[in-house]
Amino acid sequence: MTISMPAPDPHILGRRADIVRAMQAIVPGEGVVSHPDGLRPFETDALTAYRQMPLAAVLPETVAQVSQILAWCHAHDVKVVPRGAGTSLSGGALPLADGILLGLSRMNRIIEIDYANRVAVVQPGVTNLAITKAVEAQGFYYAPDPSSQIACSIGGNVAENSGGVHCLKYGLTTNNVLGVELVLMTGEIIRLGGRHLDAADLDLLGVVTGSEGLLGVVTEVTVRILPKPLQARAMLIGFPSIETAGRCVADVIGAGIIPAGMEMMDRAAVGAAEAFVKVGYPLDVEALLIVEIDGVDAECDHLAAEISAIATANCAVSLQVSQDETQRLAFWAGRKAAFPAVGRLAPDYYCMDGTIPRRHLPHVLRRISELAAAHGLAVANVFHAGDGNLHPLILYDANQPGELDRAEKLGNEILRLCVEVGGVLTGEHGVGIEKRDLMPEMFSETDLAHQQRVKCAFDPALRLNPGKVFPTLHRCAELGRMHVHKGQVPFPELPRF
Template sequence: ELVTMEGEVLRLGGRHLDPAGLDLLGVVVGSEGLLGIVTEVTVRILPRPQTAQALLIGFPSVASAGQCVADVIAAGIIPAGMEMMDRPAIHAAEAFVKVGYPLDAEALLIVELDGPEAECGHLAEEVAKIAAGHGASSIRASRDEAERLAFWAGRKAAFPAVGRLAPDYYCMDGTIPRRRLPEVLERMAALSDRYGLGVANVFHAGDGNLHPLILYDANEAGQLERAEAFGNDILRLCVEMGGVLTGEHGVGVEKRDLMPEMFSAVDLAHQQRVKCAFDPALLLNPGKMFPTLHRCAELGRMHVHRGALPHPDLPRF
């Protein structure tokens, strides 16, 4: 049914919804296509910030960079962007775009502040003080728009740049509490040694969203399977640290069988009941998200016609 907004009134198929309906709409939009399909979106366009400045901050350790991130947020500063790269990602990005990243740093933070000129300058100074307090080895502020964009060019090119380190890479997506970042990276390094595969790390540091890039060669027997097992262990580690299986890429098929790492059987059953309420015919993104397929009516039966399941091309576990 069509969901529309009329002023502050939310309507579903012409019927008025109370404020709880706004949460319901959010569930539909964020359901990876399992509960509904968005056919039309109205947006409000905001003006560009008056000023924007980026800081390029090098650190002698990932732990100090991670603590700097936590303290910036704790100080009530909300950057427009805050990204982190570890040493392998720094070197790959710098070789790719040559923007002057500090190659002696173990971790690099790119922090962007925006707003009125006076506010932007003040916040940049505060972030620089916090970084210096955590032993930053270098702090460089963009002097103009061209340099600000250059700072970001390396981060935006990090994924293709890492492609120069190995024939293939497997990009993961998990989220952890920011304070656990040093511990997670230490454990991840141990996993890298265990599986015999390198890893370069890129983070949306402000919200703890990790993107480990596992390096492998699909032409070498067994490396793809090791990369996938390595990735699964990284996601289990994220959950163990109090995080979640995904930050922005979703669950889909890739992380479906890891859902029990994060949710109990009761949790999953209730989630599937919600799915059945919105999609009784199981037409929306079938076979995704839930690790166990149910044929009972209560948890979303699947019609078997002449011995064939619907959507036979989807892998079944």
């Protein structure tokens, strides 16, 4: 896979000192990072195969500062890349050599918790888990729970429309965000949505959620908080093959049962997770299904019996139901730690993210194994089985010549396979740069042109996060608009290591 970013504008690079001084005037003290040593932590995100040093990193603390930064950059033709906690797995926050990296980590306050309306109002740098921690004493929680929830920020969750293990029943970020404050590239501050459940106008909030920093910078988020279920139980179900586990998933959903969570790990991932957290996972199974059910006791008893019967019909070889909250959390601990645990299996891994119709799980998982063998690589599968959101972890060693290229080619083939069976390129990690050049596999030129018209409506000068999502970024005038601006520069190779 060839990954490239816009070539740096030498005119902007020549103005670097002036740009840094302008930013320091807006964000004084330690809010502007310009020394190469200080910029190192910002040169990549969790997609660590690529690095690019930003022109400077600017770390505002207020909405007014964000507005001033964007307005200045708009007036002086400087590109801006928004960044949350840097946990992106698609290169969405990869910096530009001739652009400002706008880090929002210092905007980390919980502004208000409104239990009567069951919402929390937070700044974008608040971590996902911190929202639940802030409300759990009153019996509430925030439902979307990515594996990186201890570190990932809510602003980044909005940008990528993040999911998590409990999103099968309770929805993705877009289903749990009620409103945002958004700063446009011009510096204008707008609000979309609010504390009400549904807006009466165009669903611009839905457009912004998952827009990957291309449309504006989120500076405040109003999220839905939910009462904690009265009862929750986790089931560990082992299967003799990935195919039988996949069929069980399809049969459970087909029976009209929507568990709170439904996750699967293959033998490689189970072994790594058990070695990492030692929670008692069975090591003699080819696939392990973790199913969580919640509600009142009678409901949980009924669902546990129904799921057990379906699992038995699909050749399950082991089945455990958590007996208390400590055991339930232990069952989940291995799944939550699966990504770092897989680091025991190889020096590096490449985390993919594609979504498929559930009925195709057995076929797709079998094909992934065949494709991996053809490329001479191993794959550990950890994924949200209930909604068909796959996360194949391609194992490789970056120190071995050619292995990264083979891993990327295998990743491309897996994503093409997802599209072929009626799925999509991403379920929650976003397109970023990782999947950008695969967008034509899923969308026609007309589709992409209409998507870019939305980009032009918010950012006509194409200064926000350029080089991401769209394989070719056309001038807005070319898309039928009246704006005429400097054209897109060529795309050379981005430095890799």
